[in-house]
Each structure stands twice: as C-alpha cells, then as structure tokens.
Amino acid sequence: MWGEEYAGIERDWCDLAFFYKAQGEYEQAELLYKRGLAIKENRTQESKDPDFFSNIGLFYKDWGKYEQAEPFLLRALATHEQAYAAEGTSMLDGVVKGLSALAELYEAQGRDDQAELLLQRALTLLVDKAERTDKEEAQYYTWGKYEQAEPLLKRVLGISERMWGPEHPKTAEALHNLAKHYYQHEKFRQAEPLLVRAIAIREQTLGPEHLETGKSVHNLGALYRAQGKYEQAEPLFRRSLKIYEQTLGPEHPSTLLELVYMAGIYWKLDEYAKAEPLYKRVSPFFDRLPGDSARRYYIWLLRELGQEQEAVILERNADSHGITASGDS
Numbered sequence: 001m002w003g004e005e006y007a008g009i010e011r012d013w014c015d016l017a018f019f020y021k022a023q024g025e026y027e028q029a030e031l032l033y034k035r036g037l038a039i040k041e042n043r044t045q046e047s048k049d050p051d052f053f054s055n056i057g058l059f060y061k062d063w064g065k066y067e068q069a070e071p072f073l074l075r076a077l078a079t080h081e082q083a084y085a086a087e088g089t090s091m092l093d094g095v096v097k098g099l100s101a102l103a104e105l106y107e108a109q110g111r112d113d114q115a116e117l118l119l120q121r122a123l124t125l126l127v128d129k130a131e132r133t134d135k136e137e138a139q140y141y142t143w144g145k146y147e148q149a150e151p152l153l154k155r156v157l158g159i160s161e162r163m164w165g166p167e168h169p170k171t172a173e174a175l176h177n178l179a180k181h182y183y184q185h186e187k188f189r190q191a192e193p194l195l196v197r198a199i200a201i202r203e204q205t206l207g208p209e210h211l212e213t214g215k216s217v218h219n220l221g222a223l224y225r226a227q228g229k230y231e232q233a234e235p236l237f238r239r240s241l242k243i244y245e246q247t248l249g250p251e252h253p254s255t256l257l258e259l260v261y262m263a264g265i266y267w268k269l270d271e272y273a274k275a276e277p278l279y280k281r282v283s284p285f286f287d288r289l290p291g292d293s294a295r296r297y298y299i300w301l302l303r304e305l306g307q308e309q310e311a312v313i314l315e316r317n318a319d320s321h322g323i324t325a326s327g328d329s
Contacts (some may be wrong), residue, residue, distance in 0.1 A: 017059070026063045033059060050079040050094060054101050061105045073102045096122045096148060103155070112159045119156050123149060153178040169212070172201035176216050183223055195220040214243030218258065225261070230268045237262045256285050260294045272301055283314065 017032035033056050040052060057072030077098035083091040099122040106115035126149050157174040164170045175198040182191035195216055202213040221236030241262055244255040259282045266275035279298035286295045295314065302311035 018055070021059060021062070026059075029059065030063075048079050048082070050076040050083075050098060052076075053079070054098065057105070058101060061108060066105060066109050069105050070102075073098070073105055077102055092125055093148070096125055096152075099125075100152060107155070107159065112163050116156060116159045116163070119152050119159070122152050123156070126152075149181055150178075153181055167201050167204065169202065169205050172198045172205070172212070172216070175201070176212075176219065179223075180219060183219065183226070186226070188223055188227055191223055192220070195223065209243055209246060211243065211247040214240045214247065217243070218261075221261070225265065225268075228268075230265050234262075234265050234269070237265055251285065253288060256282050256289060260289065263294075263297075267297065267301070272304055276301055276305060 017029040017036065020026075020029035020032065036052075037056065040049065053072045054076035057069045057076060060066070060069035060072065077095070080091065080094035080098040084095045099118045103115040103118035103122075106112070106118065153174070157171070157178055160168070160171040160174040175194045179191040179194035179198065182188070182194070198216045199213065199220065202210060202216055206212055217236050218240035221233045221240060224230070224233035224236065237258065241255070241258040244252065244258050248255050259278045263275040263278035263282075266272070266278070276298075279294065279301060282289070282294060283298060286292070299311050299314050302308070302314065
C-alpha cells in the first residue's frame, strides 16, 4: 500500500474529489481537494501544475464560492504564462485555457468587462500562434483556423449583448468575427444570419457607407461566392467596392482586391466584357497584390476577347519581373 509519498497521490485525491463533486457532495469533495493540495504544496518542485490548480478553482466556481476560486485560477494562469514565456508557442494553448477559465469565473460573477478583456486576449494569442506557425496562412485565417476559438468568440458575443445591447456596434463586431470564423470553417449556414444581423446593426448605428459596414457586406459577398451563388454575391461586392473607394481611396490595397473579386465574379458569370475593365484598372498595381493570379487571369481574358497584342505586352511585363505566363516565379 502506497503512502502519501507516492508521487501521484495528490491527483488521486483530486480524482476522488471530482467523484464526490459529481454526486453533489461538495463538502466532502472540498476536504479531498484540500488534502491533495497540501501534498502538492509540500512538494515544492512539483508545485507548478496549472491544471491541478485550475481544477480546484473551477470546483469552487461551480460551487458558487467565487472568492475562493479566483486565486487558484489566477495561479493556474500565471503558471501557464511562465511556461509560455520559457518554452514558446508550444505552451500557448495552456495560456488560452487559463484565460478562458478565469473569464468563465468573471462571467459567473457578472464582471463582464473583465471577462471580455481576457477572452479578447486569448483570441489575440491564437492570432499570434497562427502567425508563428504559418505566416502565409495567417493573413487569411487569423484565429479562425483553430477550433478552440469558437467558444471564445461565442462568449465574446454573449458578453457584448449583455454589456452593450443587441443593437450596439460592439455587438456587430462580435457577430462579424464569429461569422468570419464559421466562414473559414465552411460553416456557411451558421455564418450567414450573423453577417446579415451585423450589417443591419452597422447600417443603423454607423451608417450604410461606413467602412465597417463595407467589411461585413464584403464578407457576406465572399460567403455567397464560396457557395457558388455568384448572382447574390455580385451586388454585395459592388456595394463594398463603392464603400472602399469612398473611405479608403481608389488605390488602397483593399480597394484593389475588391476590384479583383468583382472581376472574378463576372468571370464566373461568363460576363468577360464586365470583368475586363476591372482587371485593366488594377493592372498598374498587380505587383501590390498577393500572388499573381489576377495578372494571369487578365492575360487569359484578353486572349479570350481577341486582344492578343495587349496580352503579349502584359506577358512581357510579367517576364521582366521574373514571372512566367503560368504564374511561376
């Protein structure tokens, strides 16, 4: 029979405590958690165990003893942060977990403003993880690549609705971000009503020509484009393009990309005569755009329209930049 010098016995006490908690016997569970904690604290070299402290904190949170819960959750978060500082990105998920648990406590206490800050920080860390692991993909996926972002984004939305109300720009921002996550995971049915609602709020509170309204309009257009609903996407991209031109200017990178998206919609609709002037307008700025697909599509389109001379000139210009007609560099 092992005594309390057994290296894992404190976890055994906590596992037994969890059993009593599940039965609703919180007083008995607390005694067992405290016994495990005492053993853990006596082993100073093993005292840095964030999950151990987080479990005790969440136990007190579930019991409604919020004041007892907070120091354990703060300690768990601090330990996760120390590991992240020492070991880097591989420890980032622990920090996100710690932030989420502490935010859960603050939500239960009605401290929504503090909870929102923690959740926003967790989402920022997920963006950081994307940038560290895949810089090229990060610009397209941000936090949406990570499944653990979804519950965080949902909670930010709930907090925004409680703090600011269902028709506030902050709520629209939360709707927009959750919809973006669903879009990136191809959950189009979930994304669409969120974007429609975000657009309605932004139109009413910020104005129909505001840049933030334009961003949500663009995302709804992108959602329809991804589903092959090009007729529905076309007026939305046309509207977001107009907003970008008015707010950002005709040569801003976002405006140029919107022109490319519009041209791509007309391409899909076989309306080449409408696509050509849009590509032509962007053509002096091809080098500012990511990749070279717009240039290649324009060359192909010129040939389809019988404008071989213009296609050859553009092709030679691509060659002078070290880019072949096929887009290889």
